[in-house]
Amino acid sequence: MKKILLSGLLLFLAMTGLAIAGPPETLTAAYQQFNALFTGEWQQYGQLFTGLQKDLFPRLFLLVITIVPVFFFLHYVAIGPMSFPHDGKQVYCYTLFVRIIHWLAAVSFSLLVLTGLLVIFAKLLGGGSLGIWARIVHLVTAVIFSASVIPMFLFWVREMLPAVHDLKWMLIMGGYLSKEQKAVPAGKFNAGQKMWFWLATIGGAVMAVTGYFLYSHQGNIDTLRLSAIIHNVLGAAMVALFLVHLYMSLAAIKGSLRSMISGYKAEAELKILHPRFKY
Amino acid sequence: MGRMKFLCDIERCIDCSGCVVACKEGNHIPVGVNRRRVITIGQGQPGEKSISVACMHCSDAPCIAVCPVDCIYQRDDGIVLHDKEACIGCGYCFMACPFGAPQFPGGQVFGARGAMDKCTFCAGGPEETFSVKERKLYGQNRIAEGKVPLCAAMCATKSLLAGDADEISDVYRERVFKRGSGANAWGWGKAYKDK
Numbered sequence: 001m002k003k004i005l006l007s008g009l010l011l012f013l014a015m016t017g018l019a020i021a022g023p024p025e026t027l028t029a030a031y032q033q034f035n036a037l038f039t040g041e042w043q044q045y046g047q048l049f050t051g052l053q054k055d056l057f058p059r060l061f062l063l064v065i066t067i068v069p070v071f072f073f074l075h076y077v078a079i080g081p082m083s084f085p086h087d088g089k090q091v092y093c094y095t096l097f098v099r100i101i102h103w104l105a106a107v108s109f110s111l112l113v114l115t116g117l118l119v120i121f122a123k124l125l126g127g128g129s130l131g132i133w134a135r136i137v138h139l140v141t142a143v144i145f146s147a148s149v150i151p152m153f154l155f156w157v158r159e160m161l162p163a164v165h166d167l168k169w170m171l172i173m174g175g176y177l178s179k180e181q182k183a184v185p186a187g188k189f190n191a192g193q194k195m196w197f198w199l200a201t202i203g204g205a206v207m208a209v210t211g212y213f214l215y216s217h218q219g220n221i222d223t224l225r226l227s228a229i230i231h232n233v234l235g236a237a238m239v240a241l242f243l244v245h246l247y248m249s250l251a252a253i254k255g256s257l258r259s260m261i262s263g264y265k266a267e268a269e270l271k272i273l274h275p276r277f278k279y
Numbered sequence: 280m281g282r283m284k285f286l287c288d289i290e291r292c293i294d295c296s297g298c299v300v301a302c303k304e305g306n307h308i309p310v311g312v313n314r315r316r317v318i319t320i321g322q323g324q325p326g327e328k329s330i331s332v333a334c335m336h337c338s339d340a341p342c343i344a345v346c347p348v349d350c351i352y353q354r355d356d357g358i359v360l361h362d363k364e365a366c367i368g369c370g371y372c373f374m375a376c377p378f379g380a381p382q383f384p385g386g387q388v389f390g391a392r393g394a395m396d397k398c399t400f401c402a403g404g405p406e407e408t409f410s411v412k413e414r415k416l417y418g419q420n421r422i423a424e425g426k427v428p429l430c431a432a433m434c435a436t437k438s439l440l441a442g443d444a445d446e447i448s449d450v451y452r453e454r455v456f457k458r459g460s461g462a463n464a465w466g467w468g469k470a471y472k473d474k
Contacts, residue, residue, distance in 0.1 A: 030289055030328040033320050038332070042377035046341070050375045054344040120347060122367050127348030131367025136389050216390070217370055217383070225374045 045225040057232045061120050064240045072247045079179055083254040084269035091270055091279050093188070094263040101151050102260060108145040109200070112138060113242055116235060139215055146208045153201040159188045160198065165276065166191035175273075176252065187276040192248070196241050203234050210234075281443035282357040283400055283422075285431070286451055287330045290458065291438030294319050294329035298430035298439055302333070302398070305429040306418025312382040314398040315430055331430065331439050333398035334359060334380035342372035342381060357444075358400040363416050368392035400441070401428035 039046075094102070118125070118134035125131075165185035174192055175184040184190065189197070210227035213219050219227075249256050253273070259265040270277055294317050302308065302315045315333035336359045343351045343359065350365035351372060372381040372395060383392035403420030406413035413420060421428060431441035440447040 027290060030320065030326075034289070034318070034328075034330050037318065037320070039377040046375060046377060050341040050345055053371060053375070058347070119367065119369060123348045127350060127365040127367050131348060131369070132391065135367060135369065136391055139389055139391075214370065217373070217392070221374065221379070224370070228371065228374055 041222060045222045045229075049225040049228055052229060052232070057236075058120060060232070060236045061117065061239065064236050065117065065243070068240055068243045069247075072243070072251070075176070076251060079177065081252050081254050082176075082181065082273075084181075084266050084272070086255050086258075086266045086269075089267040090264040091267055092263055093259060093265045093279075096263065097151075098155060099260060099263055101148050101155075104148040105145055105152055105200075108141040108148065109242065111141040112145060113239055115141065117239070135215075138211075142208060142211055145204065149201055149204050156189075156197060157201075160194050162191075162194060163187065166194060181272050183272055183275040185276065186274050188274060190274065192244070196245055199238060199241055203238055207231060207234055207238070281445070283336060283442065284357065284444040284447060285333065285335065285400075285428075286440040286447045287332070288438040288440065288451060288454065289328045289330050290454075291436040292317070292329040292331060293436055293438075294327075295435060297433055297435055298331045301429045301433040306399075306401070308396065308418070309384045312384050312396050314380075314382065314396065331434075332378055332380075333430070334400075335378055336398075336400060341375035341377070345371040345375040347371060352405075354402070358402050358422070360399055360402065360404055360417075361395060361397065362405045363394040363396070366394035368394055370395075372397075398428075401426075 115134040115138040119131055119138065122131040122134070165187075168185045169191040172184065174186075174190055175182060210231040213223055213227040214231060217224065249260070253269070255266070256269075270279075296317050299313060299315050299317060303313065306314070308314055315331060317329055317331045319327060319329040321327045336353075336357055338357070340351070340353060340359050342361075343353060346361075347369060348365050348367055350362040351359060352361070353359050368383060368391065370381075370383065370392060373379070373383070381395045381397045383395055385392065387393050399417050401419050401421035403413045403423065404417035406416065408420055408423045419429065421432075426432060427441045431439045440450055
């Protein structure tokens with residue numbers, strides 16, 4: 001009896017679906033309308049976001065924060081850092097204002113990276129209030145970084161414009177893959193520094209906008225989903241180049257950290273790493 | 280073990296929002312958070328239909344997949360619950376959910392979101408069953424008391440069904456048979472137009 005009922009029901013449903021496809025008064029059409037209301041747009045960005053967050057983003061960040069340091073460790077062991085005599089003539093490269101802005105951006109950006117990674121890997125730390133505080137610190141430092149990146153963009157943008165010799169610099173990887181010290185094609189800033197500059201300023205602006213959406217939950221749901229995707233992908237790129245910048249300034253070129261503190265660079269270093277720089 | 284589900288019979292739902300009020304009152308939901316809501320299509324026109332929607336307690340739930348702290352989990356009976364003390368309020372579950380079920384109370388420091396709140400199928404949370412903490416964080420645990428969720432229990436037209444999937448779909452199937460469909464359907468047309 002139950003079987004007959006069931007097959008009868010199926011036949012009924014099929015018939016009603018075929019006979020009255022258009023008018024929204026039918027049950028089937030009404031359910032279809034509700035379905036479109038609930039899940040219609042989900043297939044577009046909701047599914048994309050779910051898939052990416054489930055399978056890609058945490059792994060992407062894990063890859064970045066493991067592979068990049070391993071690569072640099074190997075570089076440090078195999079090729080070693082560059083070292084230049086610092087007792088010769090000194091060249092004044094960075095004014096006090098530039099250095100203050102740089103360190104304001106540097107400290108806030110470091111905190112952004114740290115708290116961002118804390119949110120992504122919050123499960124390892126149990127989540128809860130630690131994650132909530134990481135998000136609040138992320139917000140405050142984002143405001144400080146956004147404020148400091150504007151003057152930074154203005155005083156460096158002219159020297160950061162791409163030039164033809166940047167391609168050559170990229171091809172020889174800035175000369176970091178060989179032990180011998182040969183002059184590389186670079187002006188005041190080399191192609192690597194330029195990439196970092198544009199990613200930090202323009203990319204930083206994009207991060208600020210998408211981050212505003214994510215933090216405030218303003219805008220429609222697809223805006224939020226796209227913001228989350230952009231914020232994560234761009235964030236991974238920024239973390240990667242942040243680690244590069246960290247390695248270059250702290251380890252790969254001996255004494256380069258001092259130039260951002262005192263403002264002076266040794267002429268011997270500039271002749272090799274920034275030969276086109278007219279000072 | 281059964282599979283708990285909600286089923287809303289849209290031929291019976293009259294948009295009274297009793298389920299929303301019952302849920303909000305019975306579970307002491309904070310202001311600005313609605314675990315359940317009623318959505319209406321074709322409002323004011325003949326053939327207007329309403330549906331009551333909350334967390335659908337999905338199989339392979341997207342919220343579970345995206346949560347960065349793994350605080351959302353699914354019980355053996357299909358009910359999706361979450362740990363409010365581990366939640367960091369990132370909002371990813373809200374972006375992953377097709378139904379807009381996860382809600383966030385505001386009013387925290389720096390405008391931050393608090394821990395996510397959503398329908399628990401009136402099954403409490405990970406805290407000890409019937410404890411004060413469970414009631415404070417998640418509301419009533421009516422499933423442990425052997426009752427259906429508040430919304431379904433108070434539904435005046437019995438359009439919102441909650442319970443084991445097989446049983447509530449049986450109830451619904453019998454209803455559809457009795458009502459008939461297509462040309463024989465007992466509804467607006469038969470009652471007011473083609474007497």
